[in-house]
Amino acid sequence: MIGRDRARSSVVAPLLAGLYLLVVIGPLLALVVSLGAVPLADWSGLLLPGGRRFLLWLRSVGLAIGVSLGGMGLGLAIALILRRRRRGPLAQLRWVFVLLAPLPSTTHAFAWSWVTTLLNRVLGQVGLRPLSLRGWVAAWWIEVLWLMPIAVGLASIALESVDRRLIESARLLQPDTRALARVVLPLAAPLLLVGAGLIFLLSLVDYAIPSLCQVNVSALDIFADFSVHNRPGRALLVSMPLLVTTTATVILFQARLRSVALDPNWHRATLDVPFRWPVSVRVVLYGALAVMLLAAGIPVFALVSQIDGIQELALTLSEARQEIAFSLIVAILAALVNLPIAYVAARGVFSGGPPGHGWWLAITIPMALPGPLIGIGLITLWNGPGWANLGIYGSRWMPVLAALARYAPLGALVLVAAMRRVNPRQLEAAQLLQTSRLRSWLLVRLPLLAPGLLASAGLVFCLTLSELSATLLVAPPGQSTLTIRIYNYLHYGASGTVAGLTLVLTALVLIFGLIATVFLLLWTRLTSGPGTGRDGR
């Protein structure tokens, strides 16, 4: 029996590992092959940014650092204030807020543009100068608000990962503010830094918000160069400084995350007595909460106010039903296929030594690739000699593969964090006493990892729903996604239709979030028997 299980494992795990590498690393390798079409004489000029490109890179990095600091600062403050609320609606607010993460960046940009226009009308009537939504500050502000849901989620995870017994010990000896500064924050710092790194990366590769605020960044330069020359190999070389920056960031934060991930500190921290803050700190924290409500409320308010009525909304939905259905199928498939391949990649990280490092790189480097380049890599790979005969290219698998190529690494990262939170002693006990690998997996490992698997699938589901740049390049003829339709109408200027469709997108995400929350609550009740604390004691 055990021999058969081993045999199964020895086939399934390498197959899934190979599938991850094919789906996620394959497009990157296909792009690397296209480097051969770039004349060697051009390489140094493209690889080493000089003059204009160097300044662009410098400013892009500056903006990303600013967004990272601002986003995580606000995220931490909000996580602290919401952490005080253990019951009632505010207790779950942070997780509801996190569900707004997949709102497209342009939704935030257009919402704030709409608000600025309204404000300027008022300012004009009272004779004051109009506000301008352009420049670095505007780009920074909108990017911070766009990424803040992710920051709140990551900061919450970081705070909850701190062993509560250490916090309680510190609070016995010192005021809460000192306990926070000297114990909580240093202990949460590795995960907070990882969050800051992730936000830095997301900001660095985004050009939609900066270009709407008329700010030029390196990511736009890459698209512009791609548009001028239509050469993916050349675009890959132009994007090298950005890739090196992101890879360096990932390696820097990876060291922190690795130490966190491999630390057997698996306890969950939930304070019995909430922190008590002095008035000055409370003002700052509630100020951050107000910003969060603005970040969530303004886009939703802007969308609702632009809808042309219920009948129009119903008509919009009816016309977009095929796109809605196709988007849901793609997102569900991406979320499901993500689970086994992201799981194997996350397991690979814990294997240690060179294979462990290799898996880290396989998870982190693809995150730095811009979407259109991934799309071109996917075409080169799946429509290339040999692969084209499989019939996958041109089928409905392609948007699923595009979503996986972009987001399975993020799904794997979530699972790495989830695995860290599993009590290794439970796994060791299960391994010692197991009669069957499959039974052990289903009865021990799966229940322990269920919340992490759900989070990983949920993240991939939500991000897939709003994916545009890679999907556009590989969508099968005759099929379109909801996001493609939204951007089409955006150009047409049909604000009511765009608002309606974006609200549908948001609603789909919220419904998934609701289902996931209910599942988690039921799961928690089922798995926490009498006498079992939330920390597993």
Add this chain to the structure above:
Amino acid sequence: MRRLCVGRRAATVLVVLLVLNTALTACRATKEQVVIYTSVDQVFSEPILERFEDQTGIEVLAVYDVEAAKTTGLVNRLIAEKSNPQADVFWNGEVAQTLILKEEGVLESYTSPNAAGILAAHRDPEDHWVGFAGRARVLLANTDLVAPGSMPDSIQDMLDPAWPGDQLGIAYPLFGTTATHAAALYAHWGPEEGRTYFEALAARGVRVVDGNSVVRDMVADGRLAYGLTDTDDACTAVEKGAPVRIIIPDQGPGQLGTLIIPNTVALIAGGPNPRNGRALIDYLLSDAVAEAMIDSGWSHVALSDNAANTADCLPTASIQGMDVALTRVYEFMEPAKSDMLSIFVR
């Protein structure tokens, strides 16, 4: 025994993968089909393609582009698919990218009988593409901000210090029709004068925004006094009742004229349904489609001898176009874009 088990498991995994693959790939209908890639907004192109389906019974499988992809979308997809083409027809909302596809060897020559009435200036001499249903570059002014006597009438007015640069706008001249316009100015004026013009715009702080639709929206809601955009965007603002006025620039005697940008349609070399592709091209080049596109608000200048000229939203019944060959525009695309990159993305 173990080898047998391993083989059985591997076979099970393969069967599951094959079943999934079949479920997602075997849903293709057996009826006649044609695959079209189009950069024309779905809201305009979809009804026209549906009419073709109704008339011929051929199912149209379309892939649409979006402005946010900044022309890196379908054109790059077609180039990447060149070794194993998936599309039969490319219907482009403008011309420059089609010329790039011809240069890349993506297109196949086809002489449509319906192209006979198209002016020679809007056809490829080797019949790799045909232009139809033109749009024009126009100035769109906010009537609350610009008095009737101060309306601009030339693109040179964008350099007039009477208007602060930050009240005027253009889309990034690296993408779409604005890039084609820049290349056309390079071809007409010469590269030095063309570059000087755009450097002067940049020096004046003219706002460079994310697309022609953004120029339209910013003019319509008063964030810009006036800007350079396309007729389809400008007419959308007029139809929505925004306080705007469309000005066809440089229409006086001896003036430059404005750039008329044709839609272009082309047959993809080695596409899966060439016969249906040709039928679709014939349909798109019909006078009925040219008029339907003017009615729908996408096109505003018919390029055929037979179809009615210009749309109702425009202030004039005829438009004086720039005297520049499209092949010359193509020659200046790359140098102009390279200059625009260094002038505006910094």
